[in-house]
Amino acid sequence: EHGLDSNGVYNGTSELQLERMSVYFNEASGNKYVPRAVLVDLEPGTMDAVRAGPFGQLFRPD
Secondary structure (H helix, E strand, O other), X not given: OOOEOOOOEEOOOOHHHHHOHHHOEEEXXXXXXXXXXXXXXXXXXXXXXXXXXXOHHHOOOO
């Protein structure tokens, strides 16, 4: 949807999309992007499911 792969690297083709990346993501080291905010149920099972999913590597452990 935002042109990011499961490691947080931008692979999109839209210059406009890349310009607006900072609306939803912060740029981390290595030209990777991490979500600015994640709103989820804090139940441990839900958090584990998100972290184990295909985009789990995008989220900081804190």
